[in-house]
Amino acid sequence: MISMEARLARLALKGDQRAFAEIVGLYQDKLYHMAYRMLNNRQEAEDAVQDTFLRVYKNLDRYDENMKFSTWIYRIATNLCIDRLRKRKPSYSLDAESNEHEGLDGYSMIPSDNRTPESETLLSEVQQTIHKAIDTLPAKYKTVMILRYLQELSLQEIGDVLDMPVTTVKTRVHRGREFLRKRLEREF
Amino acid sequence: MNCNVATSWIHDYLDGELPREEAIQLKAHLLACPACRSRFEQLERTEAYVQAAFSADTRSLAGSDAYNAAALTDRIIGALPTAPKKRSWTRWLRNHPAIAVASVFAMVMLSSFITMWEQHGELVVRGTDLDQVVITGNRVIVPEGARVNGDLTVENGITEVAGEIQGNLTVIDGTLNMASTANIIGEEKTINQALDWVWYKLKRTVNDLAS
Ligand SMILES: [Zn+2]
Numbered sequence: 001m002i003s004m005e006a007r008l009a010r011l012a013l014k015g016d017q018r019a020f021a022e023i024v025g026l027y028q029d030k031l032y033h034m035a036y037r038m039l040n041n042r043q044e045a046e047d048a049v050q051d052t053f054l055r056v057y058k059n060l061d062r063y064d065e066n067m068k069f070s071t072w073i074y075r076i077a078t079n080l081c082i083d084r085l086r087k088r089k090p091s092y093s094l095d096a097e098s099n100e101h102e103g104l105d106g107y108s109m110i111p112s113d114n115r116t117p118e119s120e121t122l123l124s125e126v127q128q129t130i131h132k133a134i135d136t137l138p139a140k141y142k143t144v145m146i147l148r149y150l151q152e153l154s155l156q157e158i159g160d161v162l163d164m165p166v167t168t169v170k171t172r173v174h175r176g177r178e179f180l181r182k183r184l185e186r187e188f
Numbered sequence: 189m190n191c192n193v194a195t196s197w198i199h200d201y202l203d204g205e206l207p208r209e210e211a212i213q214l215k216a217h218l219l220a221c222p223a224c225r226s227r228f229e230q231l232e233r234t235e236a237y238v239q240a241a242f243s244a245d246t247r248s249l250a251g252s253d254a255y256n257a258a259a260l261t262d263r264i265i266g267a268l269p270t271a272p273k274k275r276s277w278t279r280w281l282r283n284h285p286a287i288a289v290a291s292v293f294a295m296v297m298l299s300s301f302i303t304m305w306e307q308h309g310e311l312v313v314r315g316t317d318l319d320q321v322v323i324t325g326n327r328v329i330v331p332e333g334a335r336v337n338g339d340l341t342v343e344n345g346i347t348e349v350a351g352e353i354q355g356n357l358t359v360i361d362g363t364l365n366m367a368s369t370a371n372i373i374g375e376e377k378t379i380n381q382a383l384d385w386v387w388y389k390l391k392r393t394v395n396d397l398a399s
Binding site: 017020021024025028029032033036037042046049050053054057058123124126127130131145149150155170173174177178180181184185 | 196199200202203205230231233234235237238239240241242244245246248255257260261263264265267268269
């Protein structure tokens, strides 16, 4: 049986824009939250979401119905966010090719953006600390943590989205968790 | 049990992926090892906080003015190309890559060569007895009563023949108008280089693909 999204995608491909609007309705908030946490910037997050849907629309004919639609759309969105991070802060590529077994402590040296958007004030101090800490992570860890905790994807699904082995995803979740543990223990 | 293994298992446990058998062994280790027990408590707390942070995040971001969902939806829909392109032919081409390559090649060839020929549209007149020929603008005229003792070749022009040509007349990329008084003794030939060239090239491409 084909999924609801695949059905909508087929209709949209035939020119039914309302079907595409349904897809936007299903994913816009999820993608926005993800992009906001990836980029830590409202305007950029909105742009990234718009770019994602535009790319989805233009590539509907390439959507492989054997893949979950969510996997496909998250893949497009994460790639666009990672591209934006790369373009934005070339000096933060500390981690570019470091291997998986390196400690993460060095990353805490990266200055975090101290600005607190209005929406963040609704979060507790602990929650803000967690978000700030995650924001200092290199993109590859950040992406995994966001897919895991914000989108609540399984390790296998994260592997599908990022096109990497589950063992790699696992390693990154574990390292990310250790990193946050140290941050929290230091501050609280 | 080694403490490194215990740490790794703690993470697997928090991921919900530690098999029952190992979970029992881990529990035994945690009861015996205060360092791992402390680490376990910290990680368990971290896991709970991270989950809480993201779930609060979703609520607060969605509820704030910071993110105007309706405005973004309008922007997204408004920016879509008005009519989705007819994609079926591209899908078909993807399934027939050889034809896709050939047709793209042919289109590129055709357009580039037509452009090239058009760019080189200068009038060229070659012949052995050009005294008999009148040239005005891009018109090459062999007037009534005139006699060209030899061949005449005209490129990129309009050729009007009312007189006599003893040899061959070749018109390349141009037009030929013959009056009733015209008399061409030799061979008369009209060549469209661009088309001939493209045709030649296409035949060769098709042969290459087939072989
Ligand atoms: Zn231990």
